[in-house]
Amino acid sequence: MIAFWIILTGSLVAISCGLLGSFLILRKMSMIGDAISHAVLPGIVIAFLLSGNREPLSMLLGAGFFGLLSTFIIEYLHQKAKLQTDAAIGVTFTLLFAVGIILISVFTGKVDIDQDCVLYGEIAYVPIDLWILDDGTIMGPRPIYILSTVLVLIVLFITIGYKHLKIGTFDPAFATAIGIPTVLWHYLLMGAVSITTVASFESVGSILVVAFLIGPPATAYLLTDDLKKMLIITCILGVLISFFGYWLAYWLNASIAGCMTVLLGVFFTIVFIFAPNTGILAKKLKSNKNAISI
Amino acid sequence: MDDLVTFFSFSDPNIRYVVFGSILLAASSAIVGCFTLLKKKALVGDAVAHSVLPGVCAAFLFTGTKNISFLICGAFFTGWMSLLLIDYIVAHSKIKKDTAIGLVLSVFFGAGIVLLTFIQQSGNSSQSGLDSFIFGKAAALVGTDLVTFGVIAIILLVIVSVFFKELTLVAFDENFAKSLGFPVKSLDMLLTTLTVLAVVTGITAVGVVLMAAMLITPGAAARYWTDNIRKMVIIAAIFGALSGILGAYISYVAPSMPTGPWMVVTSSFIAVISFFCAPKKGIFAKWVRNNVNKTTMRDENTLKAFYHLGERDEDFELPRSMATLADKQRIGEKQLKKSLISLCSKGLIKETEEKWILTKTGVQDAARIIKLHRLWELYLTNYMHIAPDHVHDDAETIEHIITPEIENELEHLLGYPSDDPHKQKIPRL
Structure with a gap:
């Protein structure tokens, strides 16, 4: 049962992150996911200080606010101060993360968070974190409920906004011309990334969030040029990685999040080398064939 | 300590x-x-x-x-x-x-x-x-x-x-x-x-x-x-x-x-x-520069309005009311008022009985902007072969930017012309 809960958690996170990540990597904004996942730290600490407990809703709000704030700052520095995007991202998320760590050290003792858990998370504790009703009925692990809700929201968001997101991703100028509010969709997407990041990271840690945001979509991107297929492949990959990652960790007796990430690297490498048409092996064969025919 | x-x-x-x-x-x-x-x-x-x-x-x-x-x-x-x-x-x-x-x-x-x-x-x-x-x-x-x-x-x-x-x-x-x-x-x-x-x-x-x-x-x-x-x-x-x-x-x-x-x-x-x-x-420096440019353009456009009115009546030093000035350009009443005050403080116009008159220097300045505008229109028609009815908007923006050096160059290139493509006089200073 423990295995089931952990694999389910991993899959839920992988699918939510992967769906959003597909749009991020196509919009050349992968590192914004990384930035958000670090920038939410002060939001979590503040929410914790204000509410006094690890109530998921207040944490989500606090972190979601800081996630959005960081994208606003990045956008502002880029537009107004003409700072190059990568520098804007680097400056913003490191500042917010530093503020978060300082807050933690100011309120040590009062805050039950440290930077280890931000980076690593602990997916192994998911099955213990049970939701128990007042009458004592055990409803199963709490993170499952939170993550399922987030997944449903993300799927709804993408199905409703699919057309707008797609056009906005591939041809922003055209999207604006036909009256799609691209700026609004940009921030909606960023908001969705913030919420997913925060909901996921308590259980899996920011590093696995970043890995799931970028890894499966990047792998799927090598396999297809069709956005719909890319989203489907991303989801399948996410589930596979969670499943085998868990058993790899079980077998090695090592960190589950770490093993999932490593496995993701393995999947990517295999596709990178062997993918039909786009893999480096296929390219090499093609160029050899051309050389011979010439 | x-x-x-x-x-x-x-x-x-x-x-x-x-x-x-x-x-x-x-x-x-x-x-x-x-x-x-x-x-x-x-x-x-x-x-x-x-x-x-x-x-x-x-x-x-x-x-x-x-x-x-x-x-x-x-x-x-x-x-x-x-x-x-x-x-x-x-x-x-x-x-x-x-x-x-x-x-x-x-x-x-x-x-x-x-x-x-x-x-x-x-x-x-x-x-x-x-x-x-x-x-x-x-x-x-x-x-x-x-x-x-x-x-x-x-x-x-x-x-x-x-x-x-x-x-x-x-x-x-x-x-x-x-x-x-x-x-x-x-x-x-x-x-x-x-x-x-x-x-x-x-x-x-x-x-x-x-x-x-x-x-x-x-x-x-x-x-x-x-x-x-x-x-x-x-x-x-x-x-x-x-x-x-x-x-x-x-x-x-x-x-x-x-x-x-x-x-x-x-x-x-x-x-x-x-x-x-x-x-x-910096963001502030850019903001300040932006504002300075905006005010200069606004003021120069008001000067031009004076000049156009002067050309019509063949007298550049007639007093003009706000309503007549506003008619001549696309500008809100508030902006026009601000522009008049700023021109006043620069000594380019003066106020008499709720009306404004160009001073001697004001006429000079206004003439220069008009000159730049018309020189540019002529340049576009003669050298770029753009139809005369298409050159106005471009001249409208560039007139605020042309430096004295470019002005000399243009005049020289065009052979010190007297008329612009619309047969309007290019003012001599």
Whole structure:
């Protein structure tokens, strides 16, 4: 049962992150996911200080606010101060993360968070974190409920906004011309990334969030040029990685999040080398064939 | 106050270590960061910072000791490999740079976490403290560490100053460097190596996540103060050193405060000030310039309205009411009022009984703008062969920008003309 809960958690996170990540990597904004996942730290600490407990809703709000704030700052520095995007991202998320760590050290003792858990998370504790009703009925692990809700929201968001997101991703100028509010969709997407990041990271840690945001979509991107297929492949990959990652960790007796990430690297490498048409092996064969025919 | 004196007299060897360590680390990474920033690869620092984790852990697993030289070797190896991998993925697939960075970063760090769990299970007693390599603890710097870091920082500085010209060339225009016959690939490799060295030394002070700031923030701030790369590197180094000192000082005054994060916060503070207040490039400077331009254009347009009315009535010094002036141009009443007041204060117009009259200088100024407008229209029709009914809008914008030199050039080129394409007189001054 423990295995089931952990694999389910991993899959839920992988699918939510992967769906959003597909749009991020196509919009050349992968590192914004990384930035958000670090920038939410002060939001979590503040929410914790204000509410006094690890109530998921207040944490989500606090972190979601800081996630959005960081994208606003990045956008502002880029537009107004003409700072190059990568520098804007680097400056913003490191500042917010530093503020978060300082807050933690100011309120040590009062805050039950440290930077280890931000980076690593602990997916192994998911099955213990049970939701128990007042009458004592055990409803199963709490993170499952939170993550399922987030997944449903993300799927709804993408199905409703699919057309707008797609056009906005591939041809922003055209999207604006036909009256799609691209700026609004940009921030909606960023908001969705913030919420997913925060909901996921308590259980899996920011590093696995970043890995799931970028890894499966990047792998799927090598396999297809069709956005719909890319989203489907991303989801399948996410589930596979969670499943085998868990058993790899079980077998090695090592960190589950770490093993999932490593496995993701393995999947990517295999596709990178062997993918039909786009893999480096296929390219090499093609160029050899051309050389011979010439 | 006592704290301040004790701190800056550096009499306590511990303070000395921490301060000089922080300055060396911050300044050297700031210098290297300038080049990666200019190459638009600012975030590779983040990737390297995460990628050193497996190296550090592997080195520890193999040697079983916390010897800093071994750890640095391991960190250097995986950090370097991560950068090569990023370049390889970008070169050999359709995956973009940012995605490759994120991917390599997370996979390497994940591998590091796996190794870390092995270390924790091995129960090796010296494992504690490995964390400081990952999360950073500048205040824990001791003498021997300082020597290692000092040596690396000096190597960095020497390499950068020796290859300054080559690195600059590669950072700005790789293709040009290639065409000049510079070994661009080797120089790229050199920059990669320098970045990894900077990260490996800096990471002990500030930790994995904040290392990116040490590389990016001072350089990004320095970029706002100058366009000269030598000055930029020096300014970045100074900003870095300053944040190093301040970070060390804050954690000295309040011992519970972590040095690394405060270094990042102070350096970000400097950066934010630069973004807003730097002369020429800062947000405020831009805003002021924008406003000045807007007012000049508005005022010049009002002057033109006077002139057009004068032309119609063949008398430039007739008093005009606000309503007549507003009719002549697309402008709100408030703006027109402001414009009239500002022209009044410049002595170009004067007010009589709720009406305004051009002064002598005002007529001159108005005539000049009209002249520029019509010269430009003539230029566009004669030289660019644009139909006369299409030239007005273009002239409307350029008339505010043309300098006396261009004015002379235009007049000369067009043979001191008397009429514009619409058969209107070009005023002589």
